[in-house]
Amino acid sequence: MLKIDQLCVRYTDGNQVLNQLSFQIDKGETVGIVGANGAGKSTLLMSIVGILLPFEGKIVIDGLEVNKKNLREVRERVGVVFQNPDDQLFMSNVYDDIAFGLRNYGVDEEVIKIKITQIMETLDIDRLTNHHSHKLSGGEKRIVAIATILVMEPSVILFDEPTSFLDPKTRRKLMELLKGLSTTKLIATHDLDMALELCDRVIVLKEGKVFAEGKAKEVLTNEALMKEAGLELPFCLQNINL
Amino acid sequence: MSDFKKSILQITTLEELTQKKTPVHRLQPSVKLLITVIYLIAVISYSPYQVSGLIPFIFYPIILMTLGEIPFKPLFQRILIALPFTLFTGISNLIFNKEITLYVMNIGITEGMVSFCSILLKTILTVMAVLILISTTSINDLVYVMIGFRIPSIIVIQIMMTYRYINVLIGEISVMYHAYILRAPKEKGIKLKDMGPFLGQLIIRSFDRADRIYNAMKCRGFEGDILYARKEMISTKSWIYIVTVGCLLILMRLVNISEEIGKLLM
Numbered sequence: 001m002l003k004i005d006q007l008c009v010r011y012t013d014g015n016q017v018l019n020q021l022s023f024q025i026d027k028g029e030t031v032g033i034v035g036a037n038g039a040g041k042s043t044l045l046m047s048i049v050g051i052l053l054p055f056e057g058k059i060v061i062d063g064l065e066v067n068k069k070n071l072r073e074v075r076e077r078v079g080v081v082f083q084n085p086d087d088q089l090f091m092s093n094v095y096d097d098i099a100f101g102l103r104n105y106g107v108d109e110e111v112i113k114i115k116i117t118q119i120m121e122t123l124d125i126d127r128l129t130n131h132h133s134h135k136l137s138g139g140e141k142r143i144v145a146i147a148t149i150l151v152m153e154p155s156v157i158l159f160d161e162p163t164s165f166l167d168p169k170t171r172r173k174l175m176e177l178l179k180g181l182s183t184t185k186l187i188a189t190h191d192l193d194m195a196l197e198l199c200d201r202v203i204v205l206k207e208g209k210v211f212a213e214g215k216a217k218e219v220l221t222n223e224a225l226m227k228e229a230g231l232e233l234p235f236c237l238q239n240i241n242l
Numbered sequence: 243m244s245d246f247k248k249s250i251l252q253i254t255t256l257e258e259l260t261q262k263k264t265p266v267h268r269l270q271p272s273v274k275l276l277i278t279v280i281y282l283i284a285v286i287s288y289s290p291y292q293v294s295g296l297i298p299f300i301f302y303p304i305i306l307m308t309l310g311e312i313p314f315k316p317l318f319q320r321i322l323i324a325l326p327f328t329l330f331t332g333i334s335n336l337i338f339n340k341e342i343t344l345y346v347m348n349i350g351i352t353e354g355m356v357s358f359c360s361i362l363l364k365t366i367l368t369v370m371a372v373l374i375l376i377s378t379t380s381i382n383d384l385v386y387v388m389i390g391f392r393i394p395s396i397i398v399i400q401i402m403m404t405y406r407y408i409n410v411l412i413g414e415i416s417v418m419y420h421a422y423i424l425r426a427p428k429e430k431g432i433k434l435k436d437m438g439p440f441l442g443q444l445i446i447r448s449f450d451r452a453d454r455i456y457n458a459m460k461c462r463g464f465e466g467d468i469l470y471a472r473k474e475m476i477s478t479k480s481w482i483y484i485v486t487v488g489c490l491l492i493l494m495r496l497v498n499i500s501e502e503i504g505k506l507l508m
Contacts, residue, residue, distance in 0.1 A: 046457070049461050051457050051460065051461070071460075072463065072465075075460070075461050075462070075463055076463065078461075079461070080458070080461045082454065082458055084454070086410055087451065087454040087455050087457075087458050088455075088458045090403065090406055090407075090455055090458070090459065091382075091402075091406070092380075092381050092382050092385075092402070092405065092406055093382060096382060100459075100462055100464075101462035101463055104462060104463030104464055104465070105463050132257065133406070134406065134409045134410065148462065149462075152462070
């Protein structure tokens with residue numbers, strides 16, 4: 001379970017990005033975080049993994065509070081899939097990229113080999129084992145980036161704009177993959193259609209605060225609410241004149 | 243093809259060369275690194291006024307290139323990139339050191355000319371040795387060998403990250419350059435007055451990117467050290483190679499073979 005309690009985050013330039021943010025995510029839930037640009041979505045994700053310490057308020061993950069002393073444990077429990085997979089794939093080949101996290105946590109090399117084989121088979125990327133990360137296509141990079149997190153078996157996975165830069169086919173493939181994951185997921189996204197399809201609940205951020213919260217089908221179909229939050233209805237619900 | 247794409251292609255060509263299966267490629271990475279280091283030390287340790295002693299050292303890279311099936315042209319193109327810096331450094335020797343040291347066919351050869359040739363030859367030999375090493379050994383293997391040799395993690399990480407992200411950097415420069423040119427169609431390249439903001443933006447973007455990458459590494463437990471190194475036992479064959487070639491290089495360094503051959507012929 002992930003619990004955020006009165007979270008306030010201020011950047012060094014004095015900009016208050018998150019203001020007394022509070023919500024809770026239960027085990028196994030898929031929750032979408034939506035909001036206009038600058039609403040604080042990415043800041044929230046970075047705070048959860050302790051990148052933006054210190055902050056005011058509390059973040060608790062499965063009973064473990066996020067603070068400087070617990071960062072190693074927190075980051076073992078929470079995986080982050082970054083918006084740009086090039087930021088996340090920094091080893092020279094796919095195998096070493098996926099193994100990176102496990103090695104940092106002292107997992108035996110034989111066990112690493114087994115885990116990587118399993119995850120690559122599951123994601124249908126075993127053909128990429130010895131490929132150079134920088135030579136992969138955008139979609140392949142995204143899937144490999146997810147593999148680097150899944151292999152660590154975190155209890156919570158945070159996604160920052162997972163469908164950005166993806167073509168429709170790869171986007172669909174990614175969504176099917178996310179649907180099949182039973183792990184607790186928090187997805188920060190502008191892709192409201194994806195949020196509508198994938199998320200159990202949606203939290204709408206506005207100016208660093210929770211503006212609205214509820215079932216995805218109720219929140220994302222409320223045109224007035226979405227407009228007030230600086231958003232619009234998902235494309236699938238809009239009347240588009242062709 | 244744009245110049246930037248050509249640059250990326252040049253980098254990937256070297257990567258592709260490491261995939262070959264030749265006697266040189268089959269040598270253990272630690273052996274190749276060790277011998278390269280011995281070679282570099284032997285070459286660099288010559289005084290600036292010794293040229294004849296360096297000449298036998300040309301044969302080692304030529305033999306490796308032949309056995310490793312490494313094409314000469316791509317290597318030579320990369321050596322040419324390093325030469326302007328050497329020429330710039332060596333030119334001061336030509337200008338300021340004019341003491342005549344010997345005459346060749348009544349032409350006075352100054353100490354400046356000798357040291358200039360020495361610097362040039364050393365550059366060519368050392369750059370060739372390093373290029374042959376990275377053409378026959380994958381960067382991964384080199385990184386793990388360096389960690390095994392207890393080279394500080396910070397240095398190894400710098401090498402690894404530079405190699406990994408140079409393509410990204412060139413790609414970024416390419417995008418920025420094209421964005422510039424499309425809004426300045428009459429210009430051939432970036433104007434000098436715009437070079438400052440262009441490079442400044444590139445530096446800022448690089449810092450931002452580095453920050454994001456570092457955060458991604460921290461999120462996967464990175465704490466400054468590369469914890470993993472493949473334990474590589476050096477085989478008997480490899481030891482024989484190290485001792486043989488190492489001794490040969492040391493002998494070539496201690497004994498001026500060119501001079502000895504010259505004495506024999508005279």
